[in-house]
Amino acid sequence: MIPVFLKNSLRRIYRRLRPIKAERILGVEFVNICNLHCAYCYRDEEMLYGKAQYLDPARLFDLLDAAPETLKPISVSLTGGEPLLHPRFSEVVRGLDERRVRFKLVTNGWHFDRVYEDLRRARKRLTGISFSLDGHTREAHDTHRGPGSFDRVMKAVALCAAARLPFQFNVVLRRDTLGQMERLAVLGARLGAQVVNFGAMLPTSAALHREWGLSRAQEMEARREATALSRILSVPVRVLFGLYDDAPGAHCSPLNGRSLTLDYKGQLRLCGNLSSFRGSPAEGDVPAGASSLSLDDGWARIGEIGKQALRHRDDALDRLPASAGRPDPVLGSPCLSCLNHFDKLSPEIRAHLLAS
Numbered sequence: 001m002i003p004v005f006l007k008n009s010l011r012r013i014y015r016r017l018r019p020i021k022a023e024r025i026l027g028v029e030f031v032n033i034c035n036l037h038c039a040y041c042y043r044d045e046e047m048l049y050g051k052a053q054y055l056d057p058a059r060l061f062d063l064l065d066a067a068p069e070t071l072k073p074i075s076v077s078l079t080g081g082e083p084l085l086h087p088r089f090s091e092v093v094r095g096l097d098e099r100r101v102r103f104k105l106v107t108n109g110w111h112f113d114r115v116y117e118d119l120r121r122a123r124k125r126l127t128g129i130s131f132s133l134d135g136h137t138r139e140a141h142d143t144h145r146g147p148g149s150f151d152r153v154m155k156a157v158a159l160c161a162a163a164r165l166p167f168q169f170n171v172v173l174r175r176d177t178l179g180q181m182e183r184l185a186v187l188g189a190r191l192g193a194q195v196v197n198f199g200a201m202l203p204t205s206a207a208l209h210r211e212w213g214l215s216r217a218q219e220m221e222a223r224r225e226a227t228a229l230s231r232i233l234s235v236p237v238r239v240l241f242g243l244y245d246d247a248p249g250a251h252c253s254p255l256n257g258r259s260l261t262l263d264y265k266g267q268l269r270l271c272g273n274l275s276s277f278r279g280s281p282a283e284g285d286v287p288a289g290a291s292s293l294s295l296d297d298g299w300a301r302i303g304e305i306g307k308q309a310l311r312h313r314d315d316a317l318d319r320l321p322a323s324a325g326r327p328d329p330v331l332g333s334p335c336l337s338c339l340n341h342f343d344k345l346s347p348e349i350r351a352h353l354l355a356s
């Protein structure tokens with residue numbers, strides 16, 4: 001008989017030495033609608049403000065329950081539309097907790113008080129709450145998200161801080177937020193955010209891009225600023241996705257096979273940014289039979305769709321003659337190139353971007 005203390009020590013040593021499997025992420029577009037109206041939002045207007053549709057929790061749990069060990073661990077990332085509008089939010093959080101599935105969510109924070117207790121109860125599985133911020137002051141944030149939004153999100157942050165729930169800020173990089181990076185990062189550090197993330201704005205019209213889009217030089221400035229702020233502050237500051245980067249290969253988790261999206265219709269598809277993209281009915285990122293695919297088949301079939309998108313860009317970069325200089329703004333940006341591959345960019349935006 002092995003004494004208990006020895007058994008526990010052996011278990012601890014095993015846990016330290018065993019190879020750690022990279023976690024896969026299932027992005028969940030939980031709801032199609034939203035309670036706010038951000039002008040720059042990439043999601044389709046009719047879908048955001050049309051008939052409410054909510055993901056059936058049974059589809060999510062069936063997928064997770066049938067997932068083979070080879071795909072695990074799988075974590076879930078709830079987004080939307082606005083995920084807190086799902087009428088069965090509590091049931092889903094409870095179900096994830098019971099299944100020991102780690103999860104996070106991306107929210108505008110407006111209805112946080114509705115779900116706060118559910119999240120507290122499931123805190124063991126909750127890896128983070130991403131609050132979307134559009135400015136470091138009430139005025140700056142509310143310009144994009146509407147009156148009352150800043151106060152609501154700050155109230156949500158205060159609840160998280162009091163209950164020690166992990167949270168972070170996600171900020172879309174535009175001309176206005178570029179100039180606020182330091183103040184946004186300091187706000188995050190002061191309030192106890194785990195991290196402050198900045199991500200490029202996906203352009204949905206030429207007019208918006210003209211008004212808010214960054215030039216390549218400004219994108220470089222944002223990268224340098226994030227590195228400098230990370231050095232100075234107690235909070236990591238990261239520039240996440242979508243900026244110009246002409247290196248070939250995968251730059252994101254969907255294209256490197258680490259994540260998939262389950263949309264509100266129950267379809268498995270490549271990436272949440274491609275889903276319901278404003279003004280584009282194209283669905284090339286959705287395989288046939290997507291609403292009944294298992295995770296195993298979904299990862300294989302959608303993985304192939306992702307590989308084709310990747311090959312398409314890598315081949316185009318390869319074919320560029322040395323005399324051509326840098327790739328154009330669409331090919332040079334991994335996200336824009338992917339949106340273009342799946343026919344999500346309108347001819348107007350494409351022409352505007354290529355001329356920019």
Ligand SMILES: C[S@@+](CC[C@H](N)C(=O)[O-])C[C@H]1O[C@@H](n2cnc3c(N)ncnc32)[C@H](O)[C@@H]1O
Nearest residue numbers: 040041042080081082106107108132200201202
């Ligand atoms: C579509 S929202 C859904 C979740 C929730 N409603 C929210 O605002 O956090 C997810 C994230 O996408 C960001 N986002 C919206 N439009 C964008 C765009 N055109 N380009 C890049 N990110 C965008 C939002 O700021 C938010 O952080």
Ligand code: SF4
Nearest residue numbers: 034036038041081108
């Ligand atoms: S960014 Fe989020 S809060 Fe704003 S309109 Fe889009 S889905 Fe709604």
